[in-house]
Amino acid sequence: DDQEKGFLELLHRLKDMPPDEAHRYFRENEHVWISFHHQANARWDNWHNDVIPWRIAERFIQKLVAQNENREFYITDMGCGCAALARSLQNLPRTTVTNVDHVRDRQLPANIAVHVCNMARTPIQANSQSVVIFSMSLSWGPKAAASYLQEAFRICKPDGILVIIE
Numbered sequence: 159d160d161q162e163k164g165f166l167e168l169l170h171r172l173k174d175m176p177p178d179e180a181h182r183y184f185r186e187n188e189h190v191w192i193s194f195h196h197q198a199n200a201r202w203d204n205w206h207n208d209v210i211p212w213r214i215a216e217r218f219i220q221k222l223v224a225q226n227e228n229r230e231f232y233i234t235d236m237g238c239g240c241a242a243l244a245r246s247l248q249n250l251p252r253t254t255v256t257n258v259d260h261v262r263d264r265q266l267p268a269n270i271a272v273h274v275c276n277m278a279r280t281p282i283q284a285n286s287q288s289v290v291i292f293s294m295s296l297s298w299g300p301k302a303a304a305s306y307l308q309e310a311f312r313i314c315k316p317d318g319i320l321v322i323i324e
Contacts (some may be wrong), residue, residue: 168194177302181276184260191261195239198294211293211323212242218321219243219289223252231288234258236277236310237295241270256282259295278305282313290314291321 168190172180184191202210215235223231231253235243238257247255248269258280262272273281277295290310296303310320 164193172299174301175299177276177278177299177305180299180302181260181278185274188261192263195263199240199242212246214323215243215291215293215321216246219247219253220250222289222319223250229288230254232256232286233289233291234280234282234287234310234313235291235293236280236306237292238272239263239295241266241272243291243293244270256287258282278302278309280309280313284312285315287313287318288315289319289321291323293321293323296322297324 175183207213219231219233223229229252233247233253234256235241236258238244238259240263241257244255244257245267247253257270257272258275258277259272260274260277262274266272275281290313292306292310296306307320314320
């Protein structure tokens with residue numbers, strides 16, 4: 159169908175975009191970003207919870223927090239999309255989730271903040287995050303992936319954890 163064709167065309171276009179161009183494109187075409195993420199999320203409606211990427215990240219964080227009772231966790235979701243991970247963890251003690259993406263979904267509740275920026279250059283302080291997560295956000299733009307990973311290493315604490323679910 160036309161929607162599927164448009165989705166696949168966008169994926170093809172994104173794979174060749176450098177980070178600055180991808181960010182500019184989505185900022186100028188927010189409706190495309192929103193449609194893209196809603197289509198991706200609709201695909202997951204038919205998946206088992208065990209394989210939905212943000213659910214995998216959620217279980218990992220829950221287990222990590224449970225195993226480290228005296229530690230605070232600062233988590234960044236790089237390419238948060240509709241911020242499903244942040245919403246699912248908002249009541250988990252000792253965790254603070256920072257969301258980063260090109261666009262903030264207007265349907266998000268007001269209490270869910272998103273740093274709207276180029277994921278290759280976030281406003282997050284260096285060496286400040288316990289966990290940096292990429293959940294289905296590197297494969298959309300492989301040309302930009304190296305820059306996004308460099309930024310993840312910059313913001314991650316020296317003993318931090320990088321999680322990639324693609």
